[in-house]
Amino acid sequence: MTSLPELSFADVVQPAWNVAPRVRALVTTRNGGVSKPPFGRWRDGADEPGGLNLGMKSGDDPAAVAANRERLLTLAGVADAAWLDQVHAARIVRAEDALREAQANGKPTQADASVTDRAGIACVVMIADCMPVLLCDEAGRAVGAAHAGWRGLAAGIVEQTAGRVAELAGVEAHALHAYLGPCIGPQSFEVGPDVRDAFLDGANASERDATASAFVAHPRNDGKYLADLPALARLRLQRLGVTRVVGGDLCTVSERERFYSYRRDRETGRMAALIWLDDQAQTLGD
Numbered sequence: 001m002t003s004l005p006e007l008s009f010a011d012v013v014q015p016a017w018n019v020a021p022r023v024r025a026l027v028t029t030r031n032g033g034v035s036k037p038p039f040g041r042w043r044d045g046a047d048e049p050g051g052l053n054l055g056m057k058s059g060d061d062p063a064a065v066a067a068n069r070e071r072l073l074t075l076a077g078v079a080d081a082a083w084l085d086q087v088h089a090a091r092i093v094r095a096e097d098a099l100r101e102a103q104a105n106g107k108p109t110q111a112d113a114s115v116t117d118r119a120g121i122a123c124v125v126m127i128a129d130c131m132p133v134l135l136c137d138e139a140g141r142a143v144g145a146a147h148a149g150w151r152g153l154a155a156g157i158v159e160q161t162a163g164r165v166a167e168l169a170g171v172e173a174h175a176l177h178a179y180l181g182p183c184i185g186p187q188s189f190e191v192g193p194d195v196r197d198a199f200l201d202g203a204n205a206s207e208r209d210a211t212a213s214a215f216v217a218h219p220r221n222d223g224k225y226l227a228d229l230p231a232l233a234r235l236r237l238q239r240l241g242v243t244r245v246v247g248g249d250l251c252t253v254s255e256r257e258r259f260y261s262y263r264r265d266r267e268t269g270r271m272a273a274l275i276w277l278d279d280q281a282q283t284l285g286d
Contacts, residue, residue: 004050007032007071011052015179017246020140022119025275026076027132027181028052029258033068035060039269042257053260053269055126060269073122078276081122085110086147088130090155092164095121112152113161115144117168119279124272128262129252131183131229132273133158135165135176142168143275148183148233150191154198158236166240174241181273182259185251186228189263190218196225199232207235 011032015025031041033052039060040051052068053060073081082095085108095116098109114123115135123145125132130149136142144165146157159173166173196215203211214231218224230248237245252259252271260269 004034005032007052007075009075012075013182013250015134015246017177017179017244019136019138019177022140022278023136023143023275024076024278025134025136025143025179025273027127027273028054028072028271030260030269030271031258033064033071035064035068035269038265038267039064039260051260051269052271054272055128055270058269059267072272072274076122076274076276077278078120078122078274080120081124081274082114082116083108083124084112084114084126084147086112086126088112088147088149088151090152090157090160092144092146092157092161095123112148112157113144113146113164115142115161115164115168116277117142119277122274122276124274126270126272127181127183127252128260128268128270129184129189131233131248132181133161133233134179134181134273134275135162136275137165137169137171137176139169140277141170142166143277145273145275148229150195150198150227150229150232153229153232153236154195154202156236158233159240162237162240162242172241174243176240176242176244178237178242178245180230180233180245180248182250182252182255182271183229183248184253184261184263186214186216186226186231188251188253189227189229190221190224191215191227192224195227203235204239207239210235
């Protein structure tokens with residue numbers, strides 16, 4: 001393990017957004033860790049040691065996952081991260097509460113999003129095709145991370161998390177910034193009519209046309225659709241007036257050398273999206 005290169009910022013993705021320096025965020029790739037195949041990094045058409053798998057339930061060696069998590073927190077410069085037991089729903093917790101519950105119970109809290117206004121604690125969601133949505137106010141008073149698979153997205157996880165971040169920051173929701181991280185892209189996300197119906201049933205009258213447009217009839221699989229997860233997330237953010245949205249252009253399935261993908265590989269690792277407040281920086285206006 002020790003002979004593998006250390007994790008660096010070249011191995012992660014960072015949002016290109018215009019927010020206070022106090023807001024720190026990143027999304028990991030499959031590179032920069034110690035995991036072995038099938039959880040490794042992809043080089044020259046082969047899976048080899050060096051994967052940054054962060055999923056304890058993936059089937060990987062727990063010692064390798066623990067080492068990868070340590071590498072990640074060292075790179076981020078945070079001591080505490082609110083790891084969650086994600087359940088594809090719309091439960092949101094305070095990151096500090098999730099940490100406290102994990103310490104008391106010896107296992108992570110079941111939730112799909114966390115928020116905080118405390119510096120030095122990272123809100124974390126894990127991904128391997130589902131979309132991470134990171135949220136903050138421009139001044140850097142509060143942050144949140146949501147795990148948005150289609151079920152959570154249809155259940156309102158994104159707009160509810162945005163509402164919680166806005167409340168903590170003391171701003172209106174429309175003032176927030178959002179980052180849509182790497183996820184399964186619209187050319188790869190094959191779904192059934194039940195998924196399309198779930199979003200159409202939950203759409204406001206003004207959203208129905210745009211919602212329908214996010215589902216394209218599959219050209220080779222009759223009765224199936226190709227769904228645009230980032231487009232559906234943007235629609236949910238628009239309900240709150242959130243227009244400062246970046247990202248949504250990185251596909252986990254098609255970029256094998258960068259990302260794990262459960263839909264592509266089944267037995268694979270998990271990446272993580274983190275957002276936190278730097279306790280060495282001030283909010284804008286302080």
